Amino acid sequence: MSSVREIARRLGLSPATVSRALNNSVNVDPDTRARVIAAANTARYMPSVSKAPQNVIGLVYPGEPVEPDYGGFESALLAGILRGLNELRFDLKIVSVSRDKLPNENYSQFFLRKGIRGVILRTFLDTRSMCVSIAEEGFPAIVVADRFENSKVNFISCNSRDDSARAICHLLDLGHRRIALAVHRYPDTDHVDRREGYLDAFRSREIEVDPSLMIETIGEMVGGETSILRLMSMPEPPTAVYFTNPLSTIGALKKCHELGIRVPQDLSIVGFDDGDIRYHTFPTCTAVCQDATMIGFESARWLTRMLCGMADTRLQAAKQTRFEINMTTAAAPVEPVRVLPDGTRLAVQVGPALTAKTRRKQSVFEGVTVDSGVSEPKRGKPVGSKRSQ
Structure with missing residues (x-):
């Protein structure tokens, strides 16, 4: 020296x-x-x-x-x-x-x-x-x-692009088509990789991406919680979500438990893990993993x-990340689940407009129609309002 x-x-x-x-x-x-x-x-x-x-x-x-x-x-x-x-x-x-x-x-x-x-x-x-x-x-x-x-x-x-694409292909193979992406709002190299991997998977299968399912959030637990509220209350909610940050992944699972959204029966979740946090979630989270240590x-x-x-x-x-399949991904549900932020569960509306009989009560959330009377099952009828089940 x-x-x-x-x-x-x-x-x-x-x-x-x-x-x-x-x-x-x-x-x-x-x-x-x-x-x-x-x-x-x-x-x-x-x-x-x-x-x-x-x-x-x-x-x-x-x-x-x-x-x-x-x-x-x-x-x-x-x-x-x-x-x-x-x-x-x-x-x-x-x-x-x-x-x-x-x-x-x-x-x-x-x-x-x-x-x-x-x-x-x-x-x-x-x-x-x-x-x-x-x-x-x-x-x-x-x-x-x-x-x-x-x-x-x-x-x-770490290169997380390839394994992000692999994770989305895994969901596509399970029958999911409405797959959401909740990506960190700050476009650093890592999160750009994960966004591009998401898009790569759809391009490889020649499936069009719905831009409304690509949302930006903060890399904290509250970011995952608010993402679930936003995505699951959409008129056509996703059946699977990829979270690109570990803390937002935990927040998403927490909010699903609170709202009674069953993971993976109602919603499949792929998260991201910088260490071994996936082993501390219930169910054990399917995740793209990098070793920050x-x-x-x-x-x-x-x-x-x-x-x-x-x-x-x-x-x-x-370094290359790895994709690890655990307990938070499963086949796409036969009928998607729609849940409002207050826990009200709705059947997903597809097809013609609702009849006058099912317009007895108008929700203040995005103009959703909610049937508050007793009648035979129809589109738009709530299937319960419990926060957990």
Whole structure:
């Protein structure tokens, strides 16, 4: 690991000039500063032990760090990173760029000031340029859960497109045709993959997609709950749904239990799992699965090994997810189930308009007709109003 004097000797500069450049002094011209930073990154320079420890890796977020939720990607990722750091006894520091980076310093200077030797980057759609800038500076870094065409950007991610298509084909093989997609509202690489996989499956079978069944939601339990309310109260509800986020999957199953929607008899659900949360649901959820812990582990292990000269300096890897069939998918029901947000169950209306006899009561929800009298079964007649059965 180079010292200030060694960097100065290589560049033909004085140690004082190199020191000022590394400390972002205004008395150093920009070209000299850029040369010094590039040389420091190439030589894996770190401040002396008296100033900062030399075995610290940063988990870097462009904004505020994302809170780890139960079953969420962040908690599994963090667990894997901590395990990966153990091999070479590195420590971890969580860093917010937006909070701590000074306006007049580049990323390398910022990380050196923080005493960080390498970084694991957790980025989002609107901050991908930050990853490219860090890579162009040459600071040791790897991006998790995203991928780049730029050969300088190291990354490790998962490809969920193929298994998303496989999941939808599984539902089509079970006789489902009205298959909904509840996708995360933020179009990051992962969720774009899952949306495209959904569309790929329909294209492969030459079946037209109903755009009304493709909805955006938030990646939280409440997102899954509201998606079920919205989808199952449609005049022609789906018989199956693919949720692209683990927490929205849990929320959807919870709401189905509350409304008495039987999974999978009334509604088949395919979820997404970043770890093993599918084994904590009832029924055990059919899911497209990625191992977020593995992503964290491999990113941390590669970065620390690379810093110690034990691994290649470039890594671009896309791991494959897997599709696991469990207990939340079954054959499409003979008659679809329609359930309003208050728990009222309706037969799905198809064909001619309802007769006058069945228009005794008008629902305020989307103008649905609900028969409140006693008569022989007809389209539009409620089949119960219990929240569970």
